[in-house]
Amino acid sequence: MEQVVGLAPDPASAKAGQGLARSAKWTGTGATERAVWGLCQGSGKQPYQTAVDLSGPAYKCSCPSRKFPCKHALGLMLLWSKGEVLPGEEPEWVRTWVDQRAERAERPERKPGEVADPIAAQERAARRADRVSSGLAELAGWLDDQVRQGFGGFDQRAYSELSRLAARMVDAQAPGVAGAVRRAAGAIGRGHDWPGELLEELSLIHLIVAAHARLADLPPSLADTVQARIGWTTDTARVLADGEKVEDDWLMLGRIIEPDERLTVRRVWLRGATTGRLGLILTFAAAGRPLDPLPARPGEYVPGALSFYPGALPLRALLTQSAPRLPAPRPAGLTVRQALASYVESLAADPWNERWPLVLRDVRPSRHGEGWALTDSDGDGLELLPGWDPMKLLAVSAGDPITVAGEWNRAGFRPMTCWHDDRPVIL
Known part of the structure:
Protein backbone atom coordinates (compact mmCIF):
# COMPACT_ATOMS: atom_id res chain seq x y z
CA MET A 1 0.00 0.00 0.00
CA GLU A 2 2.90 2.37 0.69
CA GLN A 3 4.15 1.80 -2.86
CA VAL A 4 0.73 2.68 -4.27
CA VAL A 5 0.48 5.88 -2.23
CA GLY A 6 3.98 6.78 -3.42
CA LEU A 7 2.69 6.76 -7.03
CA ALA A 8 0.20 9.56 -6.30
CA PRO A 9 0.93 12.80 -8.22
CA ASP A 10 0.09 14.91 -5.12
CA PRO A 11 -1.19 14.52 -1.53
CA ALA A 12 -4.76 15.40 -2.54
CA SER A 13 -4.84 12.53 -5.05
CA ALA A 14 -3.43 10.13 -2.46
CA LYS A 15 -6.13 11.10 0.04
CA ALA A 16 -8.91 10.82 -2.56
CA GLY A 17 -7.57 7.41 -3.67
CA GLN A 18 -7.63 6.13 -0.09
CA GLY A 19 -11.26 7.22 0.13
CA LEU A 20 -12.07 5.06 -2.91
CA ALA A 21 -10.26 1.95 -1.62
CA ARG A 22 -13.50 0.35 -0.48
CA SER A 23 -15.29 -2.58 -2.11
CA ALA A 24 -18.62 -0.74 -1.90
CA LYS A 25 -17.31 1.81 -4.38
CA TRP A 26 -16.53 -0.78 -7.06
CA THR A 27 -18.23 -3.30 -9.34
CA GLY A 28 -16.89 -5.65 -11.98
CA THR A 29 -13.44 -5.84 -10.42
CA GLY A 30 -10.89 -8.46 -11.34
CA ALA A 31 -7.19 -9.18 -11.63
CA THR A 32 -4.73 -11.27 -13.61
CA GLU A 33 -0.97 -11.48 -13.48
CA ARG A 34 -0.73 -8.53 -15.83
CA ALA A 35 -3.69 -6.23 -15.03
CA VAL A 36 -6.22 -5.04 -12.46
CA TRP A 37 -9.56 -3.50 -13.46
CA GLY A 38 -12.92 -2.34 -12.15
CA LEU A 39 -15.85 0.04 -12.52
CA CYS A 40 -16.22 2.98 -10.14
CA GLN A 41 -19.44 4.98 -9.99
CA GLY A 42 -18.86 8.71 -10.29
CA SER A 43 -21.20 11.67 -10.60
CA GLY A 44 -22.41 10.63 -14.07
CA LYS A 45 -24.77 7.89 -15.16
CA GLN A 46 -22.04 5.57 -16.43
CA PRO A 47 -19.36 4.25 -14.07
CA TYR A 48 -15.72 5.02 -14.84
CA GLN A 49 -13.77 2.18 -16.44
CA THR A 50 -10.45 1.91 -14.64
CA ALA A 51 -7.56 -0.43 -15.43
CA VAL A 52 -3.92 -0.75 -14.40
CA ASP A 53 -1.25 -2.50 -16.47
CA LEU A 54 1.01 -3.97 -13.77
CA SER A 55 4.02 -4.20 -16.08
CA GLY A 56 4.38 -0.40 -16.06
CA PRO A 57 2.54 0.37 -14.07
CA ALA A 58 0.36 2.21 -16.59
CA TYR A 59 -3.12 3.54 -16.05
CA LYS A 60 -6.33 3.82 -18.05
CA CYS A 61 -9.49 5.52 -16.78
CA SER A 62 -12.50 7.03 -18.53
CA CYS A 63 -12.73 9.86 -15.96
CA PRO A 64 -11.83 13.42 -17.12
CA SER A 65 -8.92 13.84 -14.68
CA ARG A 66 -5.57 14.87 -16.17
CA LYS A 67 -3.60 13.41 -13.28
CA PHE A 68 -1.77 10.12 -13.69
CA PRO A 69 -2.56 7.99 -11.85
CA CYS A 70 -6.00 9.44 -11.12
CA LYS A 71 -7.77 8.86 -7.82
CA HIS A 72 -9.76 5.95 -9.30
CA ALA A 73 -6.59 4.10 -10.36
CA LEU A 74 -5.05 4.74 -6.94
CA GLY A 75 -8.20 3.49 -5.17
CA LEU A 76 -8.30 0.37 -7.34
CA MET A 77 -4.63 -0.44 -6.67
CA LEU A 78 -5.09 0.12 -2.92
CA LEU A 79 -8.12 -2.19 -2.96
CA TRP A 80 -6.09 -4.81 -4.84
CA SER A 81 -3.12 -4.46 -2.48
CA LYS A 82 -5.46 -5.24 0.44
CA GLY A 83 -6.43 -8.50 -1.28
CA GLU A 84 -10.01 -7.39 -1.97
CA VAL A 85 -9.85 -7.82 -5.76
CA LEU A 86 -10.38 -11.45 -6.79
CA PRO A 87 -8.84 -13.10 -9.87
CA GLY A 88 -10.97 -13.01 -13.00
CA GLU A 89 -11.00 -13.08 -16.79
CA GLU A 90 -10.03 -9.86 -18.49
CA PRO A 91 -12.97 -8.10 -20.17
CA GLU A 92 -12.56 -7.07 -23.79
CA TRP A 93 -11.77 -3.41 -23.07
CA VAL A 94 -8.98 -4.37 -20.67
CA ARG A 95 -7.55 -7.15 -22.85
CA THR A 96 -7.43 -4.90 -25.94
CA TRP A 97 -5.65 -2.11 -24.08
CA VAL A 98 -3.05 -4.37 -22.43
CA ASP A 99 -2.42 -6.27 -25.70
CA GLN A 100 -1.81 -3.00 -27.57
CA ARG A 101 0.67 -1.88 -24.92
CA ALA A 102 2.50 -5.20 -25.12
CA GLU A 103 2.62 -4.97 -28.92
CA ARG A 104 4.13 -1.47 -28.79
CA ALA A 105 6.71 -2.65 -26.26
CA GLU A 106 7.84 -5.42 -28.61
CA ARG A 107 8.43 -3.11 -31.56
CA PRO A 108 12.11 -2.39 -32.26
CA GLU A 109 13.23 0.78 -30.56
CA ARG A 110 14.02 3.65 -32.91
CA LYS A 111 17.37 5.36 -32.66
CA PRO A 112 17.44 8.99 -31.46
CA GLY A 113 16.13 11.22 -34.23
CA GLU A 114 14.94 8.28 -36.35
CA VAL A 115 11.47 8.70 -37.84
CA ALA A 116 8.91 5.96 -38.34
CA ASP A 117 8.43 6.65 -42.06
CA ILE A 230 12.90 30.97 -40.43
CA GLY A 231 11.32 28.52 -38.02
CA TRP A 232 12.62 25.05 -38.82
CA THR A 233 13.19 23.02 -35.66
CA THR A 234 15.69 20.33 -34.72
CA ASP A 235 14.52 17.31 -32.71
CA THR A 236 15.97 17.17 -29.23
CA ALA A 237 16.83 13.50 -29.75
CA ARG A 238 18.96 14.45 -32.75
CA VAL A 239 20.67 17.23 -30.78
CA LEU A 240 21.52 14.82 -27.97
CA ALA A 241 22.77 12.20 -30.44
CA ASP A 242 24.63 14.35 -32.99
CA GLY A 243 25.07 17.83 -31.48
CA GLU A 244 28.41 19.22 -30.34
CA LYS A 245 28.96 18.14 -26.71
CA VAL A 246 31.00 20.21 -24.27
CA GLU A 247 31.78 18.93 -20.75
CA ASP A 248 32.37 21.54 -18.07
CA ASP A 249 31.24 22.98 -14.78
CA TRP A 250 28.61 25.42 -16.01
CA LEU A 251 28.11 28.61 -14.05
CA MET A 252 24.47 29.67 -14.05
CA LEU A 253 24.73 33.36 -14.87
CA GLY A 254 21.02 33.92 -14.37
CA ARG A 255 17.53 33.26 -15.64
CA ILE A 256 14.75 35.34 -17.18
CA ILE A 257 11.09 34.27 -17.18
CA GLU A 258 8.68 35.85 -19.66
CA PRO A 259 5.02 34.81 -19.24
CA ASP A 260 2.15 35.72 -21.53
CA GLU A 261 -1.43 34.57 -22.03
CA ARG A 262 -0.48 31.41 -23.94
CA LEU A 263 3.09 30.43 -23.11
CA THR A 264 5.71 30.95 -20.42
CA VAL A 265 9.32 31.04 -21.64
CA ARG A 266 12.37 30.75 -19.39
CA ARG A 267 15.91 31.52 -20.57
CA VAL A 268 18.81 30.21 -18.48
CA TRP A 269 22.29 31.48 -19.39
CA LEU A 270 25.35 29.35 -18.58
CA ARG A 271 29.11 29.86 -18.92
CA GLY A 272 31.74 27.12 -18.76
CA ALA A 273 34.26 27.49 -15.93
CA THR A 274 37.08 25.99 -18.03
CA THR A 275 36.01 26.47 -21.64
CA GLY A 276 34.36 29.88 -21.26
CA ARG A 277 31.64 28.68 -23.67
CA LEU A 278 28.23 30.29 -23.37
CA GLY A 279 25.03 28.26 -23.38
CA LEU A 280 21.32 28.98 -23.40
CA ILE A 281 18.73 26.58 -21.98
CA LEU A 282 15.20 27.33 -23.16
CA THR A 283 12.21 25.95 -21.25
CA PHE A 284 8.56 26.36 -22.22
CA ALA A 285 5.29 25.76 -20.39
CA ALA A 286 1.67 26.39 -21.29
CA ALA A 287 0.12 29.36 -19.51
CA GLY A 288 -0.71 28.45 -15.93
CA ARG A 289 1.48 25.34 -15.94
CA PRO A 290 4.70 25.16 -13.87
CA LEU A 291 8.12 25.21 -15.51
CA ASP A 292 10.60 22.39 -14.95
CA PRO A 293 12.78 22.88 -11.84
CA LEU A 294 16.09 24.69 -12.33
CA PRO A 295 19.21 22.49 -12.13
CA ALA A 296 20.84 25.03 -9.78
CA ARG A 297 20.50 28.54 -8.43
CA PRO A 298 22.04 31.48 -10.27
CA GLY A 299 25.63 31.84 -9.15
CA GLU A 300 26.20 28.07 -8.77
CA TYR A 301 28.03 25.52 -10.92
CA VAL A 302 26.16 22.73 -12.72
CA PRO A 303 28.57 19.91 -13.69
CA GLY A 304 27.55 18.23 -16.92
CA ALA A 305 27.54 18.30 -20.70
CA LEU A 306 25.85 20.76 -23.02
CA SER A 307 24.67 19.40 -26.37
CA PHE A 308 24.47 22.39 -28.71
CA TYR A 309 21.94 22.98 -31.45
CA PRO A 310 23.60 23.49 -34.86
CA GLY A 311 24.29 27.01 -36.09
CA ALA A 312 26.91 29.63 -36.86
CA LEU A 313 26.66 30.91 -33.28
CA PRO A 314 25.87 27.83 -31.17
CA LEU A 315 24.14 29.06 -28.03
CA ARG A 316 20.99 27.06 -27.43
CA ALA A 317 21.78 23.70 -25.87
CA LEU A 318 20.42 20.78 -23.87
CA LEU A 319 21.94 20.08 -20.46
CA THR A 320 22.82 16.60 -19.23
CA GLN A 321 23.76 17.06 -15.58
CA SER A 322 26.44 14.67 -14.31
CA ALA A 323 26.78 15.67 -10.63
CA PRO A 324 25.01 17.78 -8.00
CA ARG A 325 25.32 21.56 -8.16
CA LEU A 326 28.38 23.20 -6.61
CA PRO A 327 29.09 26.60 -5.05
CA ALA A 328 30.95 29.02 -7.32
CA PRO A 329 33.04 32.15 -6.71
CA ARG A 330 32.23 35.53 -8.18
CA PRO A 331 32.79 35.27 -11.95
CA ALA A 332 35.34 37.22 -13.92
CA GLY A 333 33.80 40.02 -15.94
CA LEU A 334 34.44 42.50 -18.74
CA THR A 335 34.54 46.24 -19.07
CA VAL A 336 31.65 47.86 -20.90
CA ARG A 337 33.78 48.35 -24.00
CA GLN A 338 34.91 44.70 -24.00
CA ALA A 339 31.33 43.52 -23.41
CA LEU A 340 29.98 45.46 -26.39
CA ALA A 341 32.86 44.17 -28.54
CA SER A 342 31.81 40.59 -27.70
CA TYR A 343 28.27 41.44 -28.76
CA VAL A 344 29.54 42.82 -32.06
CA GLU A 345 31.44 39.57 -32.64
CA SER A 346 28.24 37.61 -32.03
CA LEU A 347 26.44 39.68 -34.69
CA ALA A 348 29.22 38.99 -37.16
CA ALA A 349 28.46 35.28 -36.80
CA ASP A 350 24.67 35.60 -36.53
CA PRO A 351 23.24 38.97 -37.68
CA TRP A 352 19.81 37.99 -36.30
CA ASN A 353 21.08 37.35 -32.77
CA GLU A 354 18.61 39.12 -30.48
CA ARG A 355 20.16 38.54 -27.04
CA TRP A 356 23.65 38.18 -25.65
CA PRO A 357 24.76 37.37 -22.08
CA LEU A 358 27.28 39.76 -20.53
CA VAL A 359 29.17 39.78 -17.24
CA LEU A 360 30.27 43.31 -16.30
CA ARG A 361 32.95 43.88 -13.68
CA ASP A 362 33.34 46.82 -11.30
CA VAL A 363 30.26 48.72 -12.42
CA ARG A 364 28.01 51.10 -10.49
CA PRO A 365 24.37 52.02 -11.12
CA SER A 366 24.12 55.64 -12.23
CA ARG A 367 21.56 58.00 -13.71
CA HIS A 368 21.47 58.17 -17.49
CA GLY A 369 19.07 60.81 -18.79
CA GLU A 370 15.62 59.73 -17.68
CA GLY A 371 16.81 56.15 -17.09
CA TRP A 372 19.73 54.28 -15.55
CA ALA A 373 23.01 52.77 -16.69
CA LEU A 374 25.84 50.63 -15.34
CA THR A 375 29.08 52.60 -15.49
CA ASP A 376 32.56 51.10 -15.21
CA SER A 377 35.83 52.60 -13.94
CA ASP A 378 36.65 53.93 -17.43
CA GLY A 379 33.47 56.00 -17.45
CA ASP A 380 31.79 53.86 -20.12
CA GLY A 381 28.16 52.97 -19.47
CA LEU A 382 25.63 50.39 -20.58
CA GLU A 383 22.05 51.59 -20.51
CA LEU A 384 19.58 49.53 -18.48
CA LEU A 385 16.43 48.26 -20.12
CA PRO A 386 13.80 51.03 -19.95
CA GLY A 387 11.41 50.44 -17.09
CA TRP A 388 13.74 48.07 -15.23
CA ASP A 389 13.78 48.97 -11.51
CA PRO A 390 17.38 49.61 -10.34
CA MET A 391 16.56 49.76 -6.62
CA LYS A 392 17.86 46.26 -5.81
CA LEU A 393 21.10 46.97 -7.65
CA LEU A 394 21.48 50.23 -5.71
CA ALA A 395 20.86 48.43 -2.43
CA VAL A 396 23.54 45.81 -3.17
CA SER A 397 26.05 48.31 -4.52
CA ALA A 398 25.59 51.13 -1.98
CA GLY A 399 28.03 53.07 -4.14
CA ASP A 400 30.65 50.30 -4.35
CA PRO A 401 31.61 48.58 -7.62
CA ILE A 402 29.83 45.26 -8.22
CA THR A 403 29.82 42.43 -10.77
CA VAL A 404 26.60 42.09 -12.76
CA ALA A 405 25.50 39.32 -15.14
CA GLY A 406 22.67 40.15 -17.50
CA GLU A 407 21.17 39.91 -20.94
CA TRP A 408 21.86 42.57 -23.56
CA ASN A 409 19.73 43.43 -26.56
CA ARG A 410 19.24 46.54 -28.66
CA ALA A 411 16.74 47.93 -26.17
CA GLY A 412 19.15 47.81 -23.23
CA PHE A 413 20.77 45.67 -20.53
CA ARG A 414 18.62 43.48 -18.28
CA PRO A 415 20.44 42.44 -15.08
CA MET A 416 19.91 38.89 -13.82
CA THR A 417 22.42 38.33 -11.00
CA CYS A 418 24.93 40.53 -9.16
CA TRP A 419 27.83 39.99 -6.76
CA HIS A 420 29.18 42.45 -4.19
CA ASP A 421 31.43 39.76 -2.78
CA ASP A 422 31.30 36.02 -3.55
CA ARG A 423 27.62 35.75 -2.62
CA PRO A 424 25.25 36.04 -5.60
CA VAL A 425 22.08 38.11 -5.39
CA ILE A 426 19.28 37.14 -7.79
CA LEU A 427 17.64 40.20 -9.35
Missing part, protein backbone atom coordinates in the same frame (compact mmCIF):
# COMPACT_ATOMS: atom_id res chain seq x y z
CA PRO A 118 11.45 8.46 -43.59
CA ILE A 119 9.86 8.75 -47.06
CA ALA A 120 6.71 10.37 -45.68
CA ALA A 121 8.86 12.69 -43.55
CA GLN A 122 10.84 13.75 -46.63
CA GLU A 123 7.63 14.43 -48.53
CA ARG A 124 6.28 16.57 -45.69
CA ALA A 125 9.57 18.49 -45.51
CA ALA A 126 9.52 19.08 -49.27
CA ARG A 127 5.95 20.40 -49.16
CA ARG A 128 6.86 22.74 -46.32
CA ALA A 129 9.98 23.94 -48.15
CA ASP A 130 7.80 24.85 -51.13
CA ARG A 131 5.42 26.81 -48.89
CA VAL A 132 8.30 28.64 -47.22
CA SER A 133 9.89 29.53 -50.57
CA SER A 134 6.58 30.82 -51.93
CA GLY A 135 5.88 32.90 -48.84
CA LEU A 136 9.37 34.41 -48.70
CA ALA A 137 9.22 35.25 -52.42
CA GLU A 138 6.01 37.20 -51.77
CA LEU A 139 7.67 38.94 -48.83
CA ALA A 140 10.69 39.84 -50.97
CA GLY A 141 8.41 41.49 -53.51
CA TRP A 142 6.71 43.50 -50.79
CA LEU A 143 10.06 44.68 -49.39
CA ASP A 144 11.16 45.81 -52.89
CA ASP A 145 7.95 47.82 -53.18
CA GLN A 146 8.67 49.62 -49.91
CA VAL A 147 12.14 50.59 -51.13
CA ARG A 148 10.59 52.16 -54.24
CA GLN A 149 7.72 53.87 -52.40
CA GLY A 150 9.49 54.99 -49.22
CA PHE A 151 7.94 55.16 -45.76
CA GLY A 152 5.93 58.36 -46.26
CA GLY A 153 2.48 57.69 -44.86
CA PHE A 154 3.44 54.11 -44.05
CA ASP A 155 2.28 54.50 -40.44
CA GLN A 156 -1.29 54.91 -41.70
CA ARG A 157 -1.39 51.61 -43.56
CA ALA A 158 1.21 49.72 -41.50
CA TYR A 159 -1.06 47.73 -39.20
CA SER A 160 -3.15 46.14 -41.93
CA GLU A 161 -0.18 45.42 -44.22
CA LEU A 162 2.12 43.95 -41.58
CA SER A 163 -0.71 41.94 -40.02
CA ARG A 164 -1.47 40.47 -43.42
CA LEU A 165 2.19 39.67 -43.99
CA ALA A 166 2.62 38.05 -40.57
CA ALA A 167 -0.45 35.87 -41.22
CA ARG A 168 0.93 34.98 -44.65
CA MET A 169 4.23 33.87 -43.08
CA VAL A 170 2.32 31.67 -40.63
CA ASP A 171 0.47 30.09 -43.56
CA ALA A 172 3.84 29.60 -45.28
CA GLN A 173 5.07 27.71 -42.18
CA ALA A 174 7.76 30.32 -41.47
CA PRO A 175 6.91 31.26 -37.87
CA GLY A 176 10.30 32.84 -37.20
CA VAL A 177 9.82 35.31 -40.05
CA ALA A 178 6.24 35.95 -38.88
CA GLY A 179 7.65 36.98 -35.49
CA ALA A 180 10.15 39.31 -37.16
CA VAL A 181 7.33 40.99 -39.11
CA ARG A 182 5.41 41.50 -35.85
CA ARG A 183 8.50 43.09 -34.26
CA ALA A 184 8.70 45.45 -37.22
CA ALA A 185 5.08 46.40 -36.65
CA GLY A 186 5.91 47.13 -33.01
CA ALA A 187 8.50 49.72 -34.05
CA ILE A 188 5.95 51.91 -35.84
CA GLY A 189 5.18 55.12 -33.98
CA ARG A 190 7.54 54.23 -31.11
CA GLY A 191 9.41 57.49 -30.53
CA HIS A 192 10.56 60.12 -32.99
CA ASP A 193 13.06 57.79 -34.67
CA TRP A 194 10.58 55.02 -35.45
CA PRO A 195 11.33 55.10 -39.23
CA GLY A 196 14.97 54.25 -38.43
CA GLU A 197 13.96 51.39 -36.14
CA LEU A 198 11.50 50.12 -38.73
CA LEU A 199 14.16 50.23 -41.43
CA GLU A 200 16.52 48.23 -39.18
CA GLU A 201 13.88 45.54 -38.58
CA LEU A 202 12.95 45.34 -42.26
CA SER A 203 16.63 45.14 -43.21
CA LEU A 204 17.07 42.06 -41.03
CA ILE A 205 13.97 40.53 -42.62
CA HIS A 206 15.38 41.28 -46.07
CA LEU A 207 18.65 39.66 -45.04
CA ILE A 208 16.93 36.42 -43.98
CA VAL A 209 14.91 36.38 -47.24
CA ALA A 210 18.08 36.90 -49.31
CA ALA A 211 19.96 34.25 -47.33
CA HIS A 212 17.18 31.73 -47.90
CA ALA A 213 17.31 32.38 -51.65
CA ARG A 214 20.94 31.16 -51.73
CA LEU A 215 20.75 28.63 -48.93
CA ALA A 216 22.65 26.00 -50.89
CA ASP A 217 25.65 28.34 -51.28
CA LEU A 218 26.00 29.14 -47.57
CA PRO A 219 28.39 27.37 -45.18
CA PRO A 220 26.51 24.55 -43.43
CA SER A 221 26.57 26.23 -40.01
CA LEU A 222 25.19 29.50 -41.40
CA ALA A 223 22.56 27.59 -43.39
CA ASP A 224 21.46 25.93 -40.13
CA THR A 225 21.16 29.37 -38.55
CA VAL A 226 19.04 30.68 -41.44
CA GLN A 227 16.75 27.65 -41.24
CA ALA A 228 16.36 28.09 -37.48
CA ARG A 229 15.56 31.81 -37.85
